[in-house]
Every structure is written in C-alpha cells, then in structure tokens.
C-alpha cells in the first residue's frame with residue numbers, strides 16, 4: 634500500500650497572475666522528492682495548462698467584477714507518485730471528449746492553440762477530466778517520478 | 787519586468803523574449819510585438835526563445851498568432867533558441883506543418 638507523505642491545498646482567485654504563482658508553489662512543494670529537472674519541468678507545464686484553463690475558460694460567463702476560484706490539491710506518496718488535482722466551480726465543459734481533441738478551442742482568434750489538454754496528457758503519466766455543465770471541472774493528473782540513485786533515498 | 791528586447795536589423799525585426807511565457811505574459815508580449823510589426827513592416831520576424839526559462843501552450847498561440855499577422859503583411863516568422871522541452875512542445879503542435887514558420 635502506498636501512503637501519503639505530504640499534502641498541499643491552495644485556493645487562488647482565478648486571475649492570470651496566479652498562473653505563475655501556481656507553478657512556483659508546486660515547484661517548491663514537489664522539491665522534497667528531488668525530481669529531475671525534466672520531471673519538474675513536466676509537472677510545471679501540466680499545472681500551468683490546467684490552472685490557465687480554469688482562469689481563461691471556466692469563469693468566462695461571470696458578470697464583470699466577479700472572480701471565481703481555482704483549487705489546487707497536491708499529494709506526494711512514498712512510492713514517488715505526485716498527484717495534482719485542479720478544479721473550478723465554473724461553467725463546465727459540454728463535451729469533454731471534443732474539448733480534449735488537439736487544436737479544439739473555444740478561445741477567440743489564434744491566440745489559444747487548443748493544445749492544453751494534449752500537453753497535460755503528454756507530459757504526465759495519467760490524466761482524467763471530469764466536468765459538469767454549470768458546476769465546474771476537475772482535472773486529475775499523476776506523475777510517477779523515477780527512483781533516486783542507490784544511497785540517496 | 788522586461789518581457790522582451792526588440793531590435794530592427796536590415797531585413798528583420800528581432801524579438802528576444804526574456805520572460806516565462808504563459809497566458810498572463812503572452813498578452814503584453816503580443817501587444818508589444820504586433821505594434822512594432824505594424825510600424826516596421828519587416829520581411830522577417832525573428833522570435834528568439836533563448837531567454838525564455840518556461841513556456842506553455844500560450845507560447846504556441848503566440849507563435850501561431852504572430853505567423854498569421856506576419857503573413858498578412860507578406861512577412862515570415864523564424865523561431866530560434868529553443869530548449870529541448872520547448873522543441874518537444876512545438877513538435878507536438880504541428881506548427882512546423884503550417885508552412886509559414888521556420889523552426890531553427
């Protein structure tokens with residue numbers, strides 16, 4: 634049985650400056666497991682995508698001046714698994730399968746590439762997306778870190 | 787915070803990006819670059835990523851968007867100075883297949 638060795642929960646207002654804040658927080662938290670530069674980069678990238686989606690898409694229908702929240706929950710396991718759950722109480726996704734297709738975007742113009750879910754999928758080991766229209770979206774990602782060289786446990 | 791350093795050379799507008807690129811920073815970068823692109827009307831827009839410690843798919847949107855703008859002005863875009871992981875992102879996106887962006 635795997636057991637949890639540390640846990641972090643964050644609630645951030647859904648404003649774009651918090652994309653970088655979320656990346657910094659998760660980097661600091663995961664450092665305990667001594668990830669490689671590449672592993673840490675992968676996690677930062679996947680988190681950036683999921684948090685950005687909550688900030689850009691989830692609350693697009695909110696009246697001006699109202700700000701939603703992004704919830705981030707990270708767990709480290711003794712098996713060197715990192716699990717990250719990112720959720721919002723926003724508009725939800727009508728068709729998750731379609732939304733996850735590469736290049737699909739409801740964003741305007743060409744400034745959103747529609748590659749966010751593909752990036753999350755490619756740079757983590759498992760990805761699951763649950764969404765309910767009008768209720769919100771939860772993205773769960775897991776990354777299994779390579780074991781440390783002998784003697785460095 | 788300095789987001790980018792923009793220089794004009796004889797034939798190109800050279801943009802050296804100097805920050806993490808996400809949806810937050812991409813907006814200001816885009817505005818700055820597009821303004822210069824319209825003023826200068828270069829033949830080539832060079833985006834240098836060697837000073838970019840992090841980018842996510844917003845960086846892809848930034849490149850694709852600039853490629854469209856440049857093409858409308860009869861210019862092309864060259865992307866250089868990519869790290870290994872940035873290269874991986876770009877390969878995934880299929881930007882290379884657009885035909886309007888040269889990846890160095």
Ligand SMILES: Nc1ncnc2c1ncn2[C@@H]1O[C@H](COP(=O)(O)OP(=O)(O)O)[C@@H](O)[C@H]1O
Nearest residue numbers: 686690691732738739745746747748749750770
């Ligand atoms: N948290 C969310 N809330 C509502 N819609 C979302 C959320 N995340 C993603 N989406 C939808 O899925 C689409 C694809 O997301 P993504 O692959 O990240 O591409 P992009 O963000 O570039 O549009 C978005 O355009 C949006 O319609």
Ligand SMILES: [Mg+2]
Nearest residue numbers: 682685686749
């Ligand atoms: Mg996205």
